[in-house]
Amino acid sequence: MSRVRIVGGEWRSRLIDVSTVKGLRPTPDRVRETLFNWLGQELDGRRCLDLFAGSGALGFEAASRGAESVTMVEQDPVAFAALRDNAKALQATRVQLVRGDALKFARSVPQPFDVVFLDPPYRAGWIERIASLLPGLLTEDGVVYVEAEYGIESIEGLTRIKHGTAGQVYYHLFAACA
Template sequence: MRIIGGQYRRRLLDFSDGAGLRPTPDRVRETLFNWLGQDLPGWICLDLFAGSGALGFEAASRGADRVVMIERDLQAAGTLEKNRVVLGASQIDILRADALAWLANNRETFDLIFVDPPFDSGLAEAVLADLARHLKSGGYAYIEHGTHVVAPRGFIIHRSGRAGRSHFALLIKE
């Protein structure tokens, strides 16, 4: 997996394919960050279901002040930590936890939350139901999963697209 923009641009990172990970493709990440305006200076981001870390590492590369990555799988979390060290990305915090349990107990708010759970898991709907309280006013949520994205109450769909079987959307908190 390679980072496509920012200070870590063109850096190649390893990811554990044993955990069934499918990093967000370069083309989709490029589209997302075009929608967001390329750079994220001062932003606080949350990468739930971090997996390969493609979205979180990309946000850090583009100037986010802090990126919190949540990953349950031990092997995937270890690879995330290895990549964080290789990049020298001290603005990234990697937490090994269940995303839903962590979210239920968290009181912090974020400028941007990435929600890209395991494909066809149905976990996106569970997260979307409680996402508004974790975003700052005017904050963004990026959703990627196997079905058409429907904006939950309190959000509007800013942009959306599809790549293969994956549907993705950038939501704005009203």
Template sequence: MKRQRSSRSSVRTSAARRGPSKPPGKLRIIGGDFRRRQLPVLDHPGLRPTPDRVRETLFNWLGQALYGKQVLDLFAGTGALGIESLSRGASQVIFVERDTHVAALIRDNLATLGASQGQVETADAQAFLARQGQPVDLVFLDPPFHQGLAAPCCTALEAGGWLASDAMIYLETEQSLTPTVPANWQLYRETQAGESIARLYQRVPA
């Protein structure tokens, strides 16, 4: 489910090296108001939406908990998780994606859907988390593999005021990593797919 990438993408090699571009991929929304809508995905190294099966499992875990919630989608990439949240009733989603081309497509897709509750920040996720945060109810944290980003991002979320008292945090990592998370995050669910393990944590007040 995960390949190494930066902000769900990696630095693009030159067009001359890549040769002819591939047809653009598609992101299919699997539930909610935008169900079955298909959105374009850039032909960009390492960029891919979270597979339908994993998204379906995650949003089954979350159930009806998304209505009216504030959501933060870090390393947003295609924006699949944040857009799915908007489709299912989230009141606001902030997408954080450092690649300007990838971030622009998220904006275009939000406009196509008429999803004005989505806000795209073109920024490095760690730099973004260094700001003073406004508490959110749900965080999607899907950093590039093998770059040691999971633990510092978890620490920054907890220390920077980004989390509501009962926030939920979705963390996706490589199988070989046992993530270090704040002591007051309780593991709620986990699943394995391909190269990755997806975990959903429930925060309790420290």
């Protein structure tokens, strides 16, 4: 088991446990700092979805920064158990954990989100499989953060507004097309 630190907000500098699930890569501190600079440091009133929660670094960071609610979806039982333990340790009352398949969850979302975090396992085709559902997950002014092992120029129905790289990580921010 390893640990990552929350970089901002109410839980700044708190450590969360990361399970040793194969392929789990928590978003690096530097990338999370950049992302939350893009989003604005405070997420007050925003509804967030962490679709492939994994370590929970993105979702807990959003909750720490005042998100109204954060829904974290994770299928792996070991990773999910770590998410549950971290949520309990942080007393994260605005975090809802869902154990299940991200694609099935995305198809049945009852109401849209302001921010969607999409950091699926690499080399498994998840982004291609879920891309058509992304516009439907967003509020009118919602954004999608996508992390991948390659650069993404476009996703149908979305406009890329920011992007960057850090080592082997390509990260992007997309907004709903006007």
